[in-house]
Amino acid sequence: DTLPRLPPTGFGTYPGRKRGTVHPQSVSFPCPACQRDVDLGERGLGSLFRNLTLERVVERYRQTINISAAIMCQFCKPPQLEATKGCTECKSSFCNECFKLYHPWGTQKAQHEPTPPTLTFRPKGLMCPEHKEEVTHYCKTCQRLVCQLCRVRRTHTSHKITPVLSAYQALREKLTKSLAYILSSQDTVQTQIAELEETVKHTEV
Template structure:
């Protein structure tokens, strides 16, 4: 029965599943309320109406991290696991009909006074100790308190810390999903902008081949720079999430410790780890529109018109004097494009004239 009870624990609320129980595509189960909480934490920008999501979205299973994609019904579109619900009902009936088994409590003994049990808590040094240490030993001048009161206080604090970590992990998973979407958007925008640049330069390919390579490389450089930054940031969030999950697992195992003294011996360092891992202020945030690369726009209408005006200059009836390039009132430029802010357009009039003459 004890092993069965462990299988009926929700990985989110750490309590026995509350009906209705939904089954995810990966075959893991969640309380529908817990599934909705995870879903909303992973999709904070989806529109809501009456406290419930009104469009589809996605989140990751807290047990195996498998991505769950939902339709417009949200978590209410997930299938209920009636088998698990029936097992929970039978388990509760069986548990209520049987007396609770007596558990043997093994109180740890004091390291200094080996025959004395640890039965009080030294508030001054934050360690459990025995009565002899308080009367004659190292803690005789310290403030002490009953184990029970300190046990309840720190257990509540640890439970709150675990709940906070679970929420933080869900939010970080949402951030990672958004970063992955940003990577895909940057790749798509980079491909689209390079194609636009190539299409424009293909019309003047023989004249502008070098400029086409330069501008394409600028797009590629910024694309790679942004992708490297986003991927590095994704790895940082992933590492932080992995460490947080390990702390949560340790906290859950500690919560199952029935002995108060043993529990208190491991609580203080664990609470410090939770406090340290709960902060993500040291991790960078991606600014809105960071993935946008529309500033690599080009327009060659003016240059195309100028190139179409290239023609022979007729001499005195029989002689062709020269080939002129009519681009600007004075010696003009061939290439002009809207490029990244801060970069000045480059000109290459002599090269254009030379190429036109050779044509």
């Protein structure tokens, strides 16, 4: 008797696996502190959250020491001129002439605020009027939105500060409960109003 031939190791099939498919490989990244490999999963760096604050710092650093390549106007006809302004709403960088051309007076685009030219445009959020930074927290004591620089200033020392998302969720929950209470009391209030109107009619008679 002959034994049945077994498939080579690694080439077998099992439920849920298609023939010929390859398992995605896990991506590892060396930790800069301990030099150990950290498993980032199948998506690698794409699975990590973006650090918008760090991105902003890096962008400013590049603009300060001018280590990045020159950003060219995206609307110039050849030869292209170097971009001098950016537009978050248009998500484009312009030279002076093209910015005026694509943001004519009397139109909605004329209200777009110019920013430094860049290749990475982030969604424009609420800005701190004092530091011109994007607001990230809410000061319960002052009842106002604050940015990262506001948090470290003495003005908000010992104040109760919470992330914007947490403050939004808490306020939304509070308003939802208040609205539910008002709606549940609506019938009672209308009944009381009707009774008062009847009382007034009888009094006038």
